[in-house]
Amino acid sequence: MEEKDFVLFDNYLQGDLAEDEELAFKNRLESDGDFKKQFMTYKALSGYLEHTLSPEASAFTQNLEQISQAHFSASEERVDKPDRKGFNYARLAIAASVAFLIGIFLFNQIKTPSYTDFNTHEPIELTLRAGNVKDLVEATKAFNNKDYAKANAILEGLLVDDPENVQLQLYFAITNIELDQFDSADAMLNTISQGKSVYKYRAIWYKALSALKQGETEEVKALLKQLPEEADDYEQAHRLLNKLD
Amino acid sequence: MSDKEIHEDQKYINGLLQNNSFIIQAIYDKFVPKVINYIKQNSGSAPQAKDIIQEVLITIYNQAQQKGLQLTCPFEAYFFLLCKRKWLNELKKNSNKEVTINEEVLSKDDDAFTLASETTVFGEQQELFNTMFQKLGDACKELLKATFKIKSMEEVAKSLNITYAYARKKKSLCIGKLTKLVQESPKFKQINTY
Structure with missing residues (x-):
């Protein structure tokens, strides 16, 4: 195969051949088996390079790596838990009672705000653009009955059919905070808070609650300060901020 | 394949194509645990499962982009079969032990089997292209x-x-x-x- 044939392949694929040249090219493909074989490989390689070297493909690979990393580190943590079975339960019970008493004492003394002081979520009223209405009703019931594990599973299914639905995203994130799945919750709340939906500020409020539940007081303060006065949650944010200061 | 109906699970393929984090996350939540279990039960570890799964998802993404992959079977069956084969091939490569790929539950005309075979060949071709590109x-x-x-x-x-x-x-x-x-x-x- 000669160099000029490769240049010809490229010109053909780029649509740069004149009409008569293109006709001659197609005729040669028909009549010259070797030429055709080379061209088919050349074409497959061009397609391969175009896709695998594109910025979209590297964005996909990066995103996949992140999600995969998060998934595998989370499942490792879950696997680690049964190892603690050997703990002496009697000791644990004593420690727990002591901690409980100290807790009550401290609570009465200082009243440090905690996540549970603020996790009174507005009842869910979902709307769907796609997907199953029965699931929607089930998700609503489960969420309003505080069965967050069930709501989480159903919302996840609904989001597969309607991934752009910000309302579903928000409630899914809330269930993740309730279930201590903070990575997933925080990632989704970040996306919502950077978007333009009506849930933008609520997402910041929930980011703060997520940080509160994780004990990241400084992060909570920084987030609460981002809420403008017109935000629905401004008042309770202010209240929480005062308690933290 | 064109006369067959597209399965509703095509949404997972489209989600990968759009690099939709939520769909990718859903794939990990719904379908990946079964693959991890399988690999762990067959002489593998979690990090090995992680790599196999990522490679399979990248191959599916590439095939969808370059060849317009259309799913005519449930995603779970297709994905599991791909990961399982890739893992068994990996075992074969790294040991001299004879590994039999037992696909007892699937007959030759099963859509998942056919699609997974196409994707496997596509993946091998990509691997060859990549090796040669490095040269x-x-x-x-x-x-x-x-x-x-x-x-x-x-x-x-x-x-x-x-x-x-x-x-x-x-x-x-x-x-x-x-x-x-x-x-x-x-x-x-x-x-x-x-």
Whole structure:
């Protein structure tokens, strides 16, 4: 195969051949088996390079790596838990009672705000653009009955059919905070808070609650300060901020 | 495949194509645990499962992009079969032990089986292309990377400080060189599908 044939392949694929040249090219493909074989490989390689070297493909690979990393580190943590079975339960019970008493004492003394002081979520009223209405009703019931594990599973299914639905995203994130799945919750709340939906500020409020539940007081303060006065949650944010200061 | 109905799970393929984090997350939540269990029960570890799963998802993404992959079976069956085969092939490669790939539950005309076979061959072809690409000289690699990243040959020429005509010619010669490398490889004959 000669160099000029490769240049010809490229010109053909780029649509740069004149009409008569293109006709001659197609005729040669028909009549010259070797030429055709080379061209088919050349074409497959061009397609391969175009896709695998594109910025979209590297964005996909990066995103996949992140999600995969998060998934595998989370499942490792879950696997680690049964190892603690050997703990002496009697000791644990004593420690727990002591901690409980100290807790009550401290609570009465200082009243440090905690996540549970603020996790009174507005009842869910979902709307769907796609997907199953029965699931929607089930998700609503489960969420309003505080069965967050069930709501989480159903919302996840609904989001597969309607991934752009910000309302579903928000409630899914809330269930993740309730279930201590903070990575997933925080990632989704970040996306919502950077978007333009009506849930933008609520997402910041929930980011703060997520940080509160994780004990990241400084992060909570920084987030609460981002809420403008017109935000629905401004008042309770202010209240929480005062308690933290 | 064109006369068959597209399965509703095509949404997972489309989600991968759109790099939709939520769909990718859903794939990990719903379908990945079964694969991890399988690999762990068959002499593998969690990090090995992680790599196999990522490679399979990248192959599916590439096939969807380059060949318009259309799913005519549930995603779970297709995905599991792909991961399972990849893992068994990995075991075969790394040990001299004979590994039998037992696909007792699937008959030859099963859609999942057919689709997974197509994807496996596609994946092997991509692997061959990648190996040969790595064998190219640095100048060719740089030029091709720039060409497909920047997407405008005028800008590529400018960034490499060469003329537009020379950049075009060089690009086709580099892909030509790659064409030769691929065709000369013994593996090429086994997996050539076009």
